[in-house]
Amino acid sequence: MGFFFQELVNGVTTGALYALIALGFSMVYGVLKLLNFAHGDLYMVGAYIGFFVIQFFGGAAHVNIPVPLLLVIMFVLAAGLVGGLGVAIERFAYRPLRDAPRIAPLITAIGISFFLENSALLLFGAQYRIYNTSEFISFSSGIQIGSVSIDSVQIMVVVLGAALMLGLRLLVNRTRLGKQMRAVAADREAAEMLGINVDFTIAATFFLGSALAGVAGVMAGLLFNQVTNTIGFIAGLKAFTAAVVGGIGSLPGAMLGGLLIGIAESFVTGYISSTFTNLIVFGLLIVVMLVRPSGLLGRAQLQKV
Amino acid sequence: MKGRLVIATAAVGALAVAGCSSSSSSSTTTSASGGSGSGNTNCTASVGIEAPITGSVASLGDEQLHFAELAVSMDNAANHTKITLVQGDTQLEPSQAVTVTQQFTSNSSIVAVVGPAGSQEVEAVGSLMARAGMAFISGSATAVALTSGSYSTFFRVVSKDSVQGPEDANYIIKNLHPKALMIVDDQEAYSTGLVSAMLPIFQAAGIKVDHESVSQKVTDFSSLVAKVTAAESVVVLPWQIAANAQQFGRDLAQEHKNAVIFGTDGLFDPGTFTITGSYVSSFGPDITAIPADASIVKTAQAKYGSFGTFGPPVFAATHVVDEAIASVCKAGQTPNRSNVLAAVKKTNEPTSILGQPIAFDSHGDLVNGKFFLFKITSTGKYQLIPN
Numbered sequence: 001m002g003f004f005f006q007e008l009v010n011g012v013t014t015g016a017l018y019a020l021i022a023l024g025f026s027m028v029y030g031v032l033k034l035l036n037f038a039h040g041d042l043y044m045v046g047a048y049i050g051f052f053v054i055q056f057f058g059g060a061a062h063v064n065i066p067v068p069l070l071l072v073i074m075f076v077l078a079a080g081l082v083g084g085l086g087v088a089i090e091r092f093a094y095r096p097l098r099d100a101p102r103i104a105p106l107i108t109a110i111g112i113s114f115f116l117e118n119s120a121l122l123l124f125g126a127q128y129r130i131y132n133t134s135e136f137i138s139f140s141s142g143i144q145i146g147s148v149s150i151d152s153v154q155i156m157v158v159v160l161g162a163a164l165m166l167g168l169r170l171l172v173n174r175t176r177l178g179k180q181m182r183a184v185a186a187d188r189e190a191a192e193m194l195g196i197n198v199d200f201t202i203a204a205t206f207f208l209g210s211a212l213a214g215v216a217g218v219m220a221g222l223l224f225n226q227v228t229n230t231i232g233f234i235a236g237l238k239a240f241t242a243a244v245v246g247g248i249g250s251l252p253g254a255m256l257g258g259l260l261i262g263i264a265e266s267f268v269t270g271y272i273s274s275t276f277t278n279l280i281v282f283g284l285l286i287v288v289m290l291v292r293p294s295g296l297l298g299r300a301q302l303q304k305v
Numbered sequence: 306m307k308g309r310l311v312i313a314t315a316a317v318g319a320l321a322v323a324g325c326s327s328s329s330s331s332s333t334t335t336s337a338s339g340g341s342g343s344g345n346t347n348c349t350a351s352v353g354i355e356a357p358i359t360g361s362v363a364s365l366g367d368e369q370l371h372f373a374e375l376a377v378s379m380d381n382a383a384n385h386t387k388i389t390l391v392q393g394d395t396q397l398e399p400s401q402a403v404t405v406t407q408q409f410t411s412n413s414s415i416v417a418v419v420g421p422a423g424s425q426e427v428e429a430v431g432s433l434m435a436r437a438g439m440a441f442i443s444g445s446a447t448a449v450a451l452t453s454g455s456y457s458t459f460f461r462v463v464s465k466d467s468v469q470g471p472e473d474a475n476y477i478i479k480n481l482h483p484k485a486l487m488i489v490d491d492q493e494a495y496s497t498g499l500v501s502a503m504l505p506i507f508q509a510a511g512i513k514v515d516h517e518s519v520s521q522k523v524t525d526f527s528s529l530v531a532k533v534t535a536a537e538s539v540v541v542l543p544w545q546i547a548a549n550a551q552q553f554g555r556d557l558a559q560e561h562k563n564a565v566i567f568g569t570d571g572l573f574d575p576g577t578f579t580i581t582g583s584y585v586s587s588f589g590p591d592i593t594a595i596p597a598d599a600s601i602v603k604t605a606q607a608k609y610g611s612f613g614t615f616g617p618p619v620f621a622a623t624h625v626v627d628e629a630i631a632s633v634c635k636a637g638q639t640p641n642r643s644n645v646l647a648a649v650k651k652t653n654e655p656t657s658i659l660g661q662p663i664a665f666d667s668h669g670d671l672v673n674g675k676f677f678l679f680k681i682t683s684t685g686k687y688q689l690i691p692n
Binding site for chain 2: 006007011013014127228230265266269
């Protein structure tokens, strides 16, 4: 039984990461009907920002500020800078193609992904950058319930991830900006005619989605310790899968999809074999698409005639 | 018109015959001077080095490059040669190694290559090198299949996994006495080859083996570590990315697992893999313990700081190439790929930086190669375990 709960803890932690990245995918798709394939690389940029913040404050073994403050600075800086990068990408790469055939921004998104990956390679080199989390957050600060170990970093990831997801849901459902985002997602032209600043709303969506990816990058660095320019590709692919499984364009769907993918990976590794992890996870995507093409919580697209 | 064409053709033919005559007389001159024993005193050649100078194992690639540079400078001084080293960064990626090899083979001044480092890279470039007739000597590629005959110009100055795998497996059985263990491959040729060599030995000894597989790109091992049972007292990681093994070790500690990590030579990275109590096997000895290497050790430490076991085999490989070039020049010939390859095949050094003779068998393998075992202490030092 302990093994079951340990794998559940591991799966929920990874799932929280995927959910945060998947939210950005879904938000952007919701307002622009664009699959932003560069989104995984924004997560990579966030991870690098976290690493360099640690180095700025003395390095993992000699952090010269209180650790909670260090973590706050890492998350806020990653969110802000990556959010800003997302806004810049939208402004210069996607906005000019808003009314172009859908293939054009898709190809551009792939190009932006390669651009970000190779820019990171040129700027930071191909060496792994190591967070060395255990140097400033001890393993003993976690909790042990029977045979189940829950690291303090895992607790932080799940709690922060849940808080961010709840915060986003409240923003989208209870605020003026959220209402504007939903209006633009429903019908961009109609929203514009109603006086909504569509450009600002889309930019805000990109900022929020990218900021979440940046935060997820820092979380990944703290959890897995290693950052390199290629980490965004696999994470982006899994998050895209999560968004599609949950229902692309649906925020609750992205959260559910992320958790499902994380838990599925964990249980397949634990109960079957790590060799089959990707096979089964992506197989799950195919099965869901065949049974429910709009995703678990997505709504069928109505075609106006 | 027809007459002019005949004259033009005759003129071109005469020029061609004249050209051939003059080149053959040049070669006759060269041979004649060789025969008189004076040798080729202007011994100039380029040697390529393929190493992961950047990338996930850049620290090892840097060490390999430094020791190659050291070998070239020492051999140039001793042999009065003018050998230059041409760098090629492979990042331990087969696709990158192919690009570098294509650059090297199209550079006619490069007569031999040291490297590449990884077995999967050798598999990617072996046929290119063979087609170009270029000798290439690796200081770290240990997969058994590399010397099965597919790559006729490949040599290595280290033992192969059919030595490392069984030696490591037998050490684990005799000294660590596991009732069960987990062995995880990283889906690359080097790793799967070692697993193939070790698995039958564990099974024959009655040890329960959980064989898992993760890509080198995976960095989250928490679910796999959760699977390590209390009975599995050893986890064998025949991996190439030391940072991954370090993370695996951290996850073991975080989940309060007592299993000991046993790594193969790919994990030999004292700057990165420092999990106390872990074992790491290596094809390279600790040359600081070899008295005959004292001056090389002193020079290397002064120039490059501390080093591990990846540099000395590359020094040995580069020295083999340098000596081959020097012997070609002594015979009065100009070094080219063909005569350097022939000289490499005849290598017979009674001693080397590795503390053992260097000669190659007909498949390119080092004759009588050995593996060495280290244990990581609480200070992160790699302590040699005596045989």
